Amino acid sequence: MEINRETLLKIAHLARLNFSDESEDEMLQGLNDMINWVEKLHEVDTEGVDPLTNMSQEVNSWREDEVKSDISREQALKNAPKKDEEFFKVPKVLK
Amino acid sequence: MDTFASLREIQEKLQSGAVTCVQVVTSYLDRIEKHTHLNAFLEVYHQEALQKAQQIDQKISDGTAGRLAGLVVGLKDMLCYQDHSLQAGSKILSGFESQFTGTAVERLLHQDAIIIGRQNCDEFGMGSSNENSAFGATLNGIDTKRVPGGSSGGSAVAVQMDMCHISLGTDTGGSVRQPAAFTGIIGLKPTYSRISRHGLVAYASSFDSIGIFSKSLEDNALILEIIAGQDEYDSTVSRSAVPEFSSIKALKKCKIGYIRESVETEGVQPEIREKTMEQLELLQQSGHQVTAVDFPLIEYVLPTYYLLTTAEASSNLARYDGVKYGYRSQHQESLDGFYKNTRSEGFGNEVQKRIMLGTFVLSASYYDAYYTKAQKVRRLIKDKTREFFDSFDFLVMPTTPTTAFELNKYADDPLEMYWSDLFTTPASVSGNPAISIPNGFDKNGLPIGFQIIADDFNEQGLYALSREILKGREN
Numbered sequence: 001m002e003i004n005r006e007t008l009l010k011i012a013h014l015a016r017l018n019f020s021d022e023s024e025d026e027m028l029q030g031l032n033d034m035i036n037w038v039e040k041l042h043e044v045d046t047e048g049v050d051p052l053t054n055m056s057q058e059v060n061s062w063r064e065d066e067v068k069s070d071i072s073r074e075q076a077l078k079n080a081p082k083k084d085e086e087f088f089k090v091p092k093v094l095k
Numbered sequence: 096m097d098t099f100a101s102l103r104e105i106q107e108k109l110q111s112g113a114v115t116c117v118q119v120v121t122s123y124l125d126r127i128e129k130h131t132h133l134n135a136f137l138e139v140y141h142q143e144a145l146q147k148a149q150q151i152d153q154k155i156s157d158g159t160a161g162r163l164a165g166l167v168v169g170l171k172d173m174l175c176y177q178d179h180s181l182q183a184g185s186k187i188l189s190g191f192e193s194q195f196t197g198t199a200v201e202r203l204l205h206q207d208a209i210i211i212g213r214q215n216c217d218e219f220g221m222g223s224s225n226e227n228s229a230f231g232a233t234l235n236g237i238d239t240k241r242v243p244g245g246s247s248g249g250s251a252v253a254v255q256m257d258m259c260h261i262s263l264g265t266d267t268g269g270s271v272r273q274p275a276a277f278t279g280i281i282g283l284k285p286t287y288s289r290i291s292r293h294g295l296v297a298y299a300s301s302f303d304s305i306g307i308f309s310k311s312l313e314d315n316a317l318i319l320e321i322i323a324g325q326d327e328y329d330s331t332v333s334r335s336a337v338p339e340f341s342s343i344k345a346l347k348k349c350k351i352g353y354i355r356e357s358v359e360t361e362g363v364q365p366e367i368r369e370k371t372m373e374q375l376e377l378l379q380q381s382g383h384q385v386t387a388v389d390f391p392l393i394e395y396v397l398p399t400y401y402l403l404t405t406a407e408a409s410s411n412l413a414r415y416d417g418v419k420y421g422y423r424s425q426h427q428e429s430l431d432g433f434y435k436n437t438r439s440e441g442f443g444n445e446v447q448k449r450i451m452l453g454t455f456v457l458s459a460s461y462y463d464a465y466y467t468k469a470q471k472v473r474r475l476i477k478d479k480t481r482e483f484f485d486s487f488d489f490l491v492m493p494t495t496p497t498t499a500f501e502l503n504k505y506a507d508d509p510l511e512m513y514w515s516d517l518f519t520t521p522a523s524v525s526g527n528p529a530i531s532i533p534n535g536f537d538k539n540g541l542p543i544g545f546q547i548i549a550d551d552f553n554e555q556g557l558y559a560l561s562r563e564i565l566k567g568r569e570n
Contacts, residue, residue, distance in 0.1 A: 015454040038398040051470030056331035079420030
């Protein structure tokens with residue numbers, strides 16, 4: 001499997017990343033190297049094997065559902081690059 | 096002031112009045128100052144640590160001090176500590192201050208440990224040399240032309256050079272064990288889920304584990320005892336009882352297996368091979384049964400690791416969008432463009448590459464061929480490991496194929512650097528507990544690590560065998 005520029009741009013969009021022309025070449029190379037490398041797994045026969053999806057041995061670890069507040073609004077907004085008294089602010093979405 | 100071999104020594108001296116906690120903290124601060132060029136600490140909590148030390152001196156004279164009074168701790172820049180900066184070695188978290196303290200750190204503080212600062216690491220824990228940090232590389236204290244290993248490189252060097260007594264790091268694929276080996280100290284990665292991940296910056300959630308760096312084995316065990324166990328903020332953390340790790344048990348004669356490939360592979364440095372074989376002979380002489388075993392799946396461990404961790408990382412790191420915290424790009428022509436610019440300017444190269452691979456393997460057309468495939472191989476590796484522990488007590492091997500390498504060695508070939516994690520990723524993929532302990536030096540005087548892996552939740556066994564080996568080396 002070798003990914004081309006078109007696929008690279010599609011993945012970059014999904015990952016919300018963009019690259020300059022120069023770093024695009026580098027990324028394409030790096031990514032293809034990694035994909036080739038992980039393809040080794042296709043040598044392993046996994047017929048009938050269930051994927052392992054959970055590493056913890058805990059099942060249904062519930063806690064009491066209590067109404068409580070861990071963090072105030074002021075605290076939650078503390079690290080925002082841009083905010084007002086109540087909200088996070090982002091660039092205008094609707095034109 | 097001289098350095099201290101163990102917390103017990105510090106506490107005896109505090110009790111007898113030979114030293115005060117303020118003096119202890121001052122001695123660490125002095126050494127941090129002296130080793131600034133190693134770039135181990137990103138921030139030092141100078142005044143705060145001294146103030147806390149004063150309070151603890153008072154508590155000691157009142158007889159109300161906690162179990163960790165006198166203990167000076169450093170934190171990898173991946174662990175939340177309320178009202179303190181946290182950046183995961185990344186530009187994208189610029190300006191972030193944690194709003195809460197993670198469970199492990201909270202439990203240390205509760206027992207009167209003193210946090211002295213936050214430590215340099217590879218960005219989001221992604222790296223094996225500490226060179227992928229937005230704050231520059233950390234240097235190995237034993238040879239400043241060499242890396243300390245990674246990703247918890249700063250945390251390892253801080254303990255190596257006595258800039259703090261213990262460090263908490265994080266280990267996703269070897270990020271505590273490999274730097275412990277490169278710096279000649281002890282590094283533990285407990286069983287997956289043994290310690291709550293609440294307050295640990297997520298890289299790959301089904302692998303991430305807090306780990307402990309120390310010079311003293313007893314201190315390592317005590318810290319694990321204090322920070323492990325049930326926590327209502329982490330639904331995956333193990334609810335099984337936490338043993339009294341700090342009273343390390345005597346070891347019965349046991350069955351030890353070593354993977355034949357791990358010493359015979361050409362890529363293993365000759366001195367590491369020799370030291371490992373020497374250690375295996377010593378174990379045999381002291382009555383343990385030592386057997387070479389084959390683990391044919393070992394060559395698939397690294398690809399499995401990279402496939403699954405990058406997939407999880409691409410999902411975990413989606414939260415860094417420049418809205419709620421951290422770095423925000425000045426180029427904000429549209430909402431999509433704003434996200435993209437923020438993330439491309441904020442993340443380093445290696446992190447971006449891993450996010451890209453992870454996004455690719457999770458994308459609809461390739462999910463089954465890559466992601467599900469790797470989860471299946473993970474199951475096979477886990478089953479084989481479990482099978483191994485049906486007939487053996489321990490699996491041992493070198494921690495790393497080589498000793499600490501030179502800075503920039505792998506700048507042009509990052510895949511080659513991934514091989515340095517060859518022996519640490521197996522326990523990460525299977526979730527088993529593992530420890531790296533010092534095992535002599537190579538011909539350049541660089542430390543060698545010996546790794547012990549045990550069955551799930553048998554950290555007690557790791558400590559028992561480690562103690563026997565380390566005691567044997569003293570004599």
